[in-house]
Amino acid sequence: MAAEIIDGKAFAAKVRGQVADHVARLKSEHGLTPGLAVVLVGEDPASQVYVRNKGVQTQEAGMASFEHKLDAATSEADILALVDKLNADPEVHGILVQLPLPAHVDSTKVINRISPEKDVDGFHILNVGLLGTGQKSMVPCTPLGCLMMLRDHLGSLSGLEAVVVGRSNIVGKPMAQLLLGDSCTVTIAHSRTKDLGEVCRRADILVAAVGRAEMIPGDWVKPGATVIDVGINRIPHPEKEGKTKLVGDVEFDSAAKVAGAITPVPGGVGPMTIACLLANTLTACCRANGLPEPEGLTA
Numbered sequence: 374m375a376a377e378i379i380d381g382k383a384f385a386a387k388v389r390g391q392v393a394d395h396v397a398r399l400k401s402e403h404g405l406t407p408g409l410a411v412v413l414v415g416e417d418p419a420s421q422v423y424v425r426n427k428g429v430q431t432q433e434a435g436m437a438s439f440e441h442k443l444d445a446a447t448s449e450a451d452i453l454a455l456v457d458k459l460n461a462d463p464e465v466h467g468i469l470v471q472l473p474l475p476a477h478v479d480s481t482k483v484i485n486r487i488s489p490e491k492d493v494d495g496f497h498i499l500n501v502g503l504l505g506t507g508q509k510s511m512v513p514c515t516p517l518g519c520l521m522m523l524r525d526h527l528g529s530l531s532g533l534e535a536v537v538v539g540r541s542n543i544v545g546k547p548m549a550q551l552l553l554g555d556s557c558t559v560t561i562a563h564s565r566t567k568d569l570g571e572v573c574r575r576a577d578i579l580v581a582a583v584g585r586a587e588m589i590p591g592d593w594v595k596p597g598a599t600v601i602d603v604g605i606n607r608i609p610h611p612e613k614e615g616k617t618k619l620v621g622d623v624e625f626d627s628a629a630k631v632a633g634a635i636t637p638v639p640g641g642v643g644p645m646t647i648a649c650l651l652a653n654t655l656t657a658c659c660r661a662n663g664l665p666e667p668e669g670l671t672a
């Protein structure tokens with residue numbers, strides 16, 4: 374039987390709609406408008422596209438969007454000074470510094486300068502520690518989106534065998550922590566794992582976040598498993614010369630024949646990242662004002 378295709382585009386639209394409803398209520402009942410500040414340093418084309426999309430979707434959700442575009446040569450001290458200013462600004466509830474930063478800037482230092490309560494990326498060392506110890510934190514957007522899709526599809530994740538392929542700080546490690554928080558039995562595997570196919574075949578939940586095009590074939594997938602493909606890899610188009618194609622870390626066609634459900638690339642995890650950024654900004658605004666957190670939009 375063919376796998377159910379998990380429609381991340383539709384799910385992300387639903388999440389954005391829920392965020393927009395909460396935002397409207399915050400405005401009418403409390404006179405509050407959640408605000409997201411995005412800092413972009415330099416002119417990396419992919420980052421420019423991300424930042425534009427973030428700005429548009431933030432406004433569509435009824436939130437305030439503050440964009441700070443800085444020249445690539447901006448000093449680290451000036452970036453830190455901007456972060457300090459945003460930390461102190463009561464209209465800003467979330468701060469995102471777009472990565473990568475230029476080579477002369479210490480990204481870790483900049484990220485750790487953001488107030489942990491406004492760190493909607495969940496990259497600040499305090500949030501990493503809070504997540505790792507099961508305490509309330511800001512959770513990185515992509516793994517949060519994966520968790521929401523898994524809960525939506527499977528209901529309870531308790532007791533399930535989860536394998537995360539990839540050990541990045543942005544996806545693999547926080548994903549594993551979130552799955553552990555939902556009582557999965559979690560394995561973090563990676564490109565050097567011995568017998569990776571055997572390890573993957575154990576998984577009721579297989580999260581691929583390794584960054585290698587179509588590395589995971591269908592015969593590594595347990596029949597009926599739920600497969601979440603975080604990979605976004607551009608490869609030469611197999612049929613159209615001179616064109617490229619986006620593929621995930623999973624070989625979609627063969628995996629879809631075996632899995633119970635699978636996210637496509639594009640249109641799977643990708644759209645969930647910005648939706649969760651909006652959700653985190655809303656959560657940060659609620660926490661800052663002592664209001665209850667939006668249900669279903671947090672870990």
Ligand code: GUN
Pocket residue numbers: 469470471472473494514646
């Ligand atoms: N660059 C690519 N993805 C991201 C992200 O999720 N957050 C930030 N800050 N930078 C990125």
